[in-house]
Amino acid sequence: MMIESGLWESIAVSILGLTTSQDDVLADDPLASGARLAIDLAAVAYNYRLIEAKVGATVAAVVKADAYGLGMAPVALALAGAGCRDFFVAHLQEALALRREAPLEARIYVLHGLWPGAERAAADEGVIPVLNSLGQMQAWRRLARQRGQRLPAVLQVDTGMSRLGMSRHEVDWLTADPEIFSDLDIRLLMSHLACADHPDAAGNARQRAAFTDVIARLPPVDQSFANSAAALSARPSFGGLVRAGLALFGASPVPGEDFGLRPVVRLEARVLQCRSICAGDGVGYGHTFIASEAMRIATVAMGYADGWPRGLDGRAAAYFGDQRLPVLGRVSMDSFVVDASGLEPGALRAGDWVELIGRHQSVEDIATAAGAIPYEILVNLGPRLQRWYAPADAPSLDRTN
Numbered sequence: 001m002m003i004e005s006g007l008w009e010s011i012a013v014s015i016l017g018l019t020t021s022q023d024d025v026l027a028d029d030p031l032a033s034g035a036r037l038a039i040d041l042a043a044v045a046y047n048y049r050l051i052e053a054k055v056g057a058t059v060a061a062v063v064k065a066d067a068y069g070l071g072m073a074p075v076a077l078a079l080a081g082a083g084c085r086d087f088f089v090a091h092l093q094e095a096l097a098l099r100r101e102a103p104l105e106a107r108i109y110v111l112h113g114l115w116p117g118a119e120r121a122a123a124d125e126g127v128i129p130v131l132n133s134l135g136q137m138q139a140w141r142r143l144a145r146q147r148g149q150r151l152p153a154v155l156q157v158d159t160g161m162s163r164l165g166m167s168r169h170e171v172d173w174l175t176a177d178p179e180i181f182s183d184l185d186i187r188l189l190m191s192h193l194a195c196a197d198h199p200d201a202a203g204n205a206r207q208r209a210a211f212t213d214v215i216a217r218l219p220p221v222d223q224s225f226a227n228s229a230a231a232l233s234a235r236p237s238f239g240g241l242v243r244a245g246l247a248l249f250g251a252s253p254v255p256g257e258d259f260g261l262r263p264v265v266r267l268e269a270r271v272l273q274c275r276s277i278c279a280g281d282g283v284g285y286g287h288t289f290i291a292s293e294a295m296r297i298a299t300v301a302m303g304y305a306d307g308w309p310r311g312l313d314g315r316a317a318a319y320f321g322d323q324r325l326p327v328l329g330r331v332s333m334d335s336f337v338v339d340a341s342g343l344e345p346g347a348l349r350a351g352d353w354v355e356l357i358g359r360h361q362s363v364e365d366i367a368t369a370a371g372a373i374p375y376e377i378l379v380n381l382g383p384r385l386q387r388w389y390a391p392a393d394a395p396s397l398d399r400t401n
């Protein structure tokens with residue numbers, strides 16, 4: 001049964017108590033927090049469909065780490081509205097939370113597999129573990145036999161990242177056992193690339209060859225190999241079930257490449273104070289910035305506790321209208337300072353909103369300036385930010401283009 005996205009929206013609104021009107025959050029409420037994050041669920045749905053159209057394969061959504069900091073349940077509901085039926089999380093705990101918070105008829109896979117003793121809870125909730133070792137596999141088979149049920153699972157093999165999945169020796173052992181798949185319903189054989197964000201890296205071809213070799217040695221089974229970067233850059237095409245995370249959330253998974261993804265987040269913060277400083281005055285902790293002339297500066301209510309990276313010391317900017325206000329000195333826990341000298345005196349006042357991520361500055365820009373990756377920027381967007389979700393079927397937020 002296909003449920004219309006409008007219905008998923010009303011489910012999201014009623015179950016999650018989501019704000020339905022942008023005005024509720026975007027009004028200048030004196031009791032509200034100093035920074036606000038708008039999350040465009042229509043853009044998430046758009047990106048899902050875009051990836052699906054580009055790869056011509058089934059696309060699963062990776063919604064681990066609270067959907068990369070954007071809210072697992074509302075994001076999953078929006079994706080379900082776009083047709084997604086496969087969701088990956090890292091921990092069982094996240095899978096159980098997803099089951100609880102979002103009533104989806106969907107397959108939920110746990111990338112880390114299960115700790116010993118967690119098998120019953122996972123099976124009771126119909127969660128599909130990714131089995132990363134023979135130990136995890138044996139425990140899952142044991143429960144399957146006890147229950148007289150072919151429990152679903154994904155097998156992960158390590159093809160060269162040396163992080164998770166069965167080693168070459170474990171695969172040898174597996175292929176020597178004709179009964180390997182008999183107790184279990186193995187849905188997918190999966191592996192993960194170490195260098196997908198560098199599509200031409202030799203490691204990708206080596207991992208691909210290693211994966212092809214394992215596929216040939218096991219009974220026929222569907223495959224899952226590609227994350228966002230591998231799926232979108234598609235050199236070569238990886239097919240199967242694609243596991244997309246970052247691209248759904250609007251950031252390019254391959255630095256410098258534009259895949260036509262829509263930005264999903266807009267971040268703004270309020271000005272706490274404006275002041276004038278003189279030549280020789282230092283700004284912020286450690287005085288890493290010293291004014292060489294008189295300046296007008298402003299203090300913005302967003303700090304590293306909210307996910308504004310400390311690495312932005314003297315890099316990136318806030319925007320007031322189209323005016324760029326460069327970051328001065330170190331980012332504090334709750335605030336940072338910008339140079340407002342480019343504005344007319346009095347043009348910027350306490351309480352005004354400045355843009356931190358949006359039309360002028362992308363998640364990727366912030367990541368580059370901070371020496372980080374877009375993933376880190378998104379997952380660190382903190383709990384103090386006031387969040388507003390633009391519904392999946394509502395007109396979209398401002399676009400970069």
Ligand SMILES: *Cc1c(COP(=O)(O)O)cnc(C)c1O
Pocket residue numbers: 062064111192226227228229243244245246247253
């Ligand atoms: C996080 C993760 C993904 C998603 O990666 P993106 O680069 O965000 O698309 C896919 N597969 C595995 C195994 C992961 O851990």
